[in-house]
Amino acid sequence: MAKNVWVFCEQRDGELQSVAIELLGVARELADKVNEKVVALLLGDGVSAKANDLVAYGADEVRVVDHANLKHFVTEYYAQAVTQLVKANDPNVVLFGATSIGRDLAPRLSARLHTGLTADCTKLEMDEAGNLFMTRPAFGGNLFATIICPEHRPQMSTVRPGVMKKPEFDGARKGDIIQETINWDDSKAVVKVVEEVKETKNVEKIEDAKILVSCGRGVKDVAPAFDVAKKVKGTVSSSRSLVDSGIIEHARQVGQTGKTVRPQAYLAFGISGAIQHLAGMEESEYIVAVNTDVNAPIFKVANLGIVADANAVLKQLDKIL
Amino acid sequence: MKIIVCIKQVPNTTEIKIDPVKNTLIRDGVPSIINPDDKTAIEVALQLKEKHGAEVVVLTMGPMQAEKALREALAMGADEAYLLSDRAFAGSDTLATSTIIAAAVKKLGADLVLCGRQAIDGDTAQVGPQIAEHLGIPQITYAAAVDYDAEREVLVVKRQFEDRYQTLEAKGLCLVTVLSTLGTPRYMNVWDMVAQDEKEIGIITFADLDLDKANIGLSGSPTKVKSTATKQFDKTIETVELDPEGAARAIVDALKARHLI
Numbered sequence: 001m002a003k004n005v006w007v008f009c010e011q012r013d014g015e016l017q018s019v020a021i022e023l024l025g026v027a028r029e030l031a032d033k034v035n036e037k038v039v040a041l042l043l044g045d046g047v048s049a050k051a052n053d054l055v056a057y058g059a060d061e062v063r064v065v066d067h068a069n070l071k072h073f074v075t076e077y078y079a080q081a082v083t084q085l086v087k088a089n090d091p092n093v094v095l096f097g098a099t100s101i102g103r104d105l106a107p108r109l110s111a112r113l114h115t116g117l118t119a120d121c122t123k124l125e126m127d128e129a130g131n132l133f134m135t136r137p138a139f140g141g142n143l144f145a146t147i148i149c150p151e152h153r154p155q156m157s158t159v160r161p162g163v164m165k166k167p168e169f170d171g172a173r174k175g176d177i178i179q180e181t182i183n184w185d186d187s188k189a190v191v192k193v194v195e196e197v198k199e200t201k202n203v204e205k206i207e208d209a210k211i212l213v214s215c216g217r218g219v220k221d222v223a224p225a226f227d228v229a230k231k232v233k234g235t236v237s238s239s240r241s242l243v244d245s246g247i248i249e250h251a252r253q254v255g256q257t258g259k260t261v262r263p264q265a266y267l268a269f270g271i272s273g274a275i276q277h278l279a280g281m282e283e284s285e286y287i288v289a290v291n292t293d294v295n296a297p298i299f300k301v302a303n304l305g306i307v308a309d310a311n312a313v314l315k316q317l318d319k320i321l
Numbered sequence: 322m323k324i325i326v327c328i329k330q331v332p333n334t335t336e337i338k339i340d341p342v343k344n345t346l347i348r349d350g351v352p353s354i355i356n357p358d359d360k361t362a363i364e365v366a367l368q369l370k371e372k373h374g375a376e377v378v379v380l381t382m383g384p385m386q387a388e389k390a391l392r393e394a395l396a397m398g399a400d401e402a403y404l405l406s407d408r409a410f411a412g413s414d415t416l417a418t419s420t421i422i423a424a425a426v427k428k429l430g431a432d433l434v435l436c437g438r439q440a441i442d443g444d445t446a447q448v449g450p451q452i453a454e455h456l457g458i459p460q461i462t463y464a465a466a467v468d469y470d471a472e473r474e475v476l477v478v479k480r481q482f483e484d485r486y487q488t489l490e491a492k493g494l495c496l497v498t499v500l501s502t503l504g505t506p507r508y509m510n511v512w513d514m515v516a517q518d519e520k521e522i523g524i525i526t527f528a529d530l531d532l533d534k535a536n537i538g539l540s541g542s543p544t545k546v547k548s549t550a551t552k553q554f555d556k557t558i559e560t561v562e563l564d565p566e567g568a569a570r571a572i573v574d575a576l577k578a579r580h581l582i
Binding site: 012072073075076099100101103104106107108110111112114115116117118119120133137138139143144145146147148149150151152190191192193194195196197198199210211232233264265267286288290294299302303304305306307308309312313315316317319320321 | 481
């Protein structure tokens with residue numbers, strides 16, 4: 001019988017990606033529900049040393065494939081490795097980050113393993129029988145659907161980065177680290193990586209910020225927002241309208257077509273709160289909304305709602321901080 | 322070179338609203354469009370045709386009214402169009418859908434298959450890679466640039482990631498999913514608009530394909546929708562009207578109380 005919750009732990013250049021850690025947290029909750037193991041898959045070239053970290057974040061078992069074929073992300077090699085491990089071990093669940101890697105690899109695997117896949121989940125729950133309930137937004141965030149995969153195993157899903165909470169690092173945790181060997185079929189890997197170029201953008205990562213000073217259409221001048229962000233050691237983010245009008249770069253956009261964030265404080269200035277925006281920030285721990293329109297939907301998710309002119313408040317904040 | 326472009330007709334999700342009383346989606350009057358990423362895939366195919374000579378075939382699955390999307394693709398300059406439509410296909414999830422489309426691609430024959438990265442109604446990005454697996458051909462997703470090196474007979478693709486890109490080369494049949502940022506789709510052209518009127522749209526049904534009913538439609542779909550819900554919010558709300566000074570003070574106090582500043 002299929003058992004255990006597996007996590008494909010994405011790394012890039014040997015660095016574990018945040019979403020991998022987030023997934024170990026939710027995998028732990030799911031596995032505990034049915035008293036099973038969390039198994040981390042660590043694939044790459046020269047990545048074995050990271051296995052201990054995965055144990056510390058909640059894995060009971062780490063299966064490592066450390067091979068030169070996995071230096072760059074190449075769909076076919078990664079698919080061969082995961083397929084062989086899944087077929088040999090029959091996991092109940094396999095989770096992937098909904099990144100440009102997870103969203104390439106997971107559908108390929110679902111077709112190869114002939115099982116279901118649910119994309120971009122924002123909530124995962126499990127019943128006592130080991131059935132996974134996967135909730136995801138659809139129709140641009142207007143609708144939420146809960147998907148099940150009752151008759152096929154493994155149950156697979158990709159999970160949006162930033163949605164699940166990172167577990168605590170516990171260096172004292174114990175787990176098994178298993179080195180795996182794969183029978184590679186090079187004849188299938190016909191796509192050649194000619195070059196791989198890292199694009200270093202000088203943008204602060206909004207998903208890592210403790211405080212976000214977020215601007216919407218109601219903000220006429222974003223300069224005070226940047227000053228305020230600097231003073232509170234936070235970062236500026238924005239809703240879609242300022243990105244579309246070219247005032248703020250896309251990397252700072254929060255929402256369905258931007259990023260999902262959960263800072264300790266989210267300060268929304270002049271943001272009305274379209275459902276697509278709320279989907280990206282409602283999990284923030286504390287939400288302040290400043291808007292002149294008392295009926296703005298943003299007030300529905302705010303812990304502190306202030307009816308006032310966002311521009312004047314930003315200027316005043318800049319003054320008193 | 323024969324290029325098959327897989328497209329989807331979708332509701333324009335930016336115009337979908339929620340009925341505040343019934344808490345359901347209002348779909349009436351929402352226009353149907355060619356999915357934006359797919360429209361760029363058509364554009365990429367037409368550019369390859371102009372540069373290297375190619376036959377561009379568009380393929381979609383859906384109800385009969387999806388013919389409108391195919392007519393638009395023909396008016397952009399596509400040569401042929403096919404609609405996969407059959408009651409047996411209804412209720413298919415991504416895996417079942419990809420099984421059907423792969424069977425159609427196999428029947429039509431192609432040297433290159435193009436798809437959009439993802440559709441705006443489902444946002445799954447799954448059908449492209451699943452088609453590629455069913456066909457046993459390589460996939461390249463998130464394409465930010467696509468070119469063909471005729472001399473070496475290789476497809477050269479810039480594959481975008483969040484923090485990097487790869488330049489990839491593929492020889493032989495493969496499937497590429499493109500980003501809408503790759504290029505702006507051309508408008509329908511007057512001559513092609515007239516010409517498309519004359520063109521037949523090929524209808525492909527279950528009977529035309531080598532398919533097992535166990536793998537398609539609702540019963541052949543591993544995933545099922547258990548329930549749907551519109552968004553509910555349950556935060557404790559405190560909304561106050563304040564002057565700018567009072568507002569700034571309240572925000573600073575709130576952040577201090579939480580030891581954030």
